Amino acid sequence: MSLARIASTLLLLASVGLPSRSALALDSTAVCTQPGMNVSWAECVTLVNLYNLTNGDQWFTRTGWGSADVASWHGVWVEPVSGVVWTLDLAGNNLQGILPTNLAQLPGLRNLDLSDNQLVGPIPSQLGQLTHLVSLRLGQNALTGTLPPQLGSLAQLVSLGLGDNELSGPIPTQLGQLAQLRHLYLYGNAFSGPLPATFAQLSQLEALWLDGNALTGPLDVLASMPQLRSVILSNNAFSGTLSPAIGTLTQLEILVAGNNHLGGPLPACLGHASALHTLALFDNEFEGTLPPQWGHLGHLQTLSLGGNRLRGGLPTSYGAMPLAMLGLNNNELDADAQGDVLIPPALQAWFASIATTYIRFQSRGPILFQDGFDTDPCGL
Numbered sequence: 501m502s503l504a505r506i507a508s509t510l511l512l513l514a515s516v517g518l519p520s521r522s523a524l525a526l527d528s529t530a531v532c533t534q535p536g537m538n539v540s541w542a543e544c545v546t547l548v549n550l551y552n553l554t555n556g557d558q559w560f561t562r563t564g565w566g567s568a569d570v571a572s573w574h575g576v577w578v579e580p581v582s583g584v585v586w587t588l589d590l591a592g593n594n595l596q597g598i599l600p601t602n603l604a605q606l607p608g609l610r611n612l613d614l615s616d617n618q619l620v621g622p623i624p625s626q627l628g629q630l631t632h633l634v635s636l637r638l639g640q641n642a643l644t645g646t647l648p649p650q651l652g653s654l655a656q657l658v659s660l661g662l663g664d665n666e667l668s669g670p671i672p673t674q675l676g677q678l679a680q681l682r683h684l685y686l687y688g689n690a691f692s693g694p695l696p697a698t699f700a701q702l703s704q705l706e707a708l709w710l711d712g713n714a715l716t717g718p719l720d721v722l723a724s725m726p727q728l729r730s731v732i733l734s735n736n737a738f739s740g741t742l743s744p745a746i747g748t749l750t751q752l753e754i755l756v757a758g759n760n761h762l763g764g765p766l767p768a769c770l771g772h773a774s775a776l777h778t779l780a781l782f783d784n785e786f787e788g789t790l791p792p793q794w795g796h797l798g799h800l801q802t803l804s805l806g807g808n809r810l811r812g813g814l815p816t817s818y819g820a821m822p823l824a825m826l827g828l829n830n831n832e833l834d835a836d837a838q839g840d841v842l843i844p845p846a847l848q849a850w851f852a853s854i855a856t857t858y859i860r861f862q863s864r865g866p867i868l869f870q871d872g873f874d875t876d877p878c879g880l
Contacts, residue, residue: 582608740762
């Protein structure tokens with residue numbers, strides 16, 4: 501082996517630390533110099549290091565690893581013409597250990613999926629050098645530390661999945677540079693602070709799942725994401741009101757923001773989000789009356805508003821909603837002697853058709869049924 505190749509090997513190993521050798525560890529020199537090896541030296545050594553650093557001999561499946569045909573290695577896809585590794589998918593394969601920093605030595609990588617394993621330690625900032633990445637999925641591990649701002653350099657990234665880890669700190673403003681991003685999954689971590697103002701640049705975003713963190717501040721930035729379809733923000737500390745502009749999100753199908761500190765009136769303009777089928781704003785601080793305009797939500801199946809400070813009556817316009825679940829418990833809505841929400845006579849048949857209802861523990865204020873639709877205040 502040439503001196504240059506020896507030096508290259510030492511450099512690659514130094515970038516990740518020398519892995520502990522087990523009886524079934526792969527020897528990078530033996531593997532990567534064998535006749536017929538069909539990827540570059542650097543890419544081969546990088547893959548072998550990943551195998552050794554994550555206890556490859558304990559993987560659930562390791563078919564082909566160590567052979568000359570890297571395309572036959574389980575979870576590895578090689579572009580046949582260029583011989584470049586395009587995809588590394590070892591999800592749910594019992595990888596244990598740290599993420600090696602030299603994964604950046606796979607410069608043509610489009611898809612990296614190491615989710616649902618037992619990876620620990622920080623996310624290497626060097627992953628920001630994988631500028632061809634379209635999908636990065638590291639969720640369901642035990643990764644710690646802060647989110648590297650260098651990930652904002654992944655200009656082609658469409659999907660970023662980091663849910664169910666132990667990541668903390670603020671969400672880097674640099675993520676707002678990911679102009680192609682459609683799916684952002686950061687749920688189940690310990691991220692804190694407000695949503696970056698730069699998120700207003702994520703105009704292609706379709707799914708935003710941030711539930712189960714310690715995020716704070718307002719949600720005004722949502723109105724700048726016209727392609728949103730699924731927004732899950734529950735179990736944080738978001739505050740402020742919901743902007744009337746949220747009614748412009750005509751693609752929105754799911755909005756779940758329960759267990760926060762959101763308040764003020766429920767936005768009547770949300771009645772223009774005609775694709776909504778799930779709306780859950782339970783356990784917040786919303787007050788005022790139920791907007792009659794929400795009766796326009798002709799696809800709504802789940803409406804969960806329990807645990808707020810809502811008052812008044814149930815609008816008769818809600819009879820147009822095809823609900824399967826209605827949650828209005830623990831508010832200050834008009835109630836009967838048993839503490840259940842009063843159902844207007846015109847809604848009795850509709851209410852009886854709803855499979856699941858939560859309407860207990862209301863105040864017993866005056867009966868005030870709201871008929872029809874009020875004048876639309878949204879101007880939309």
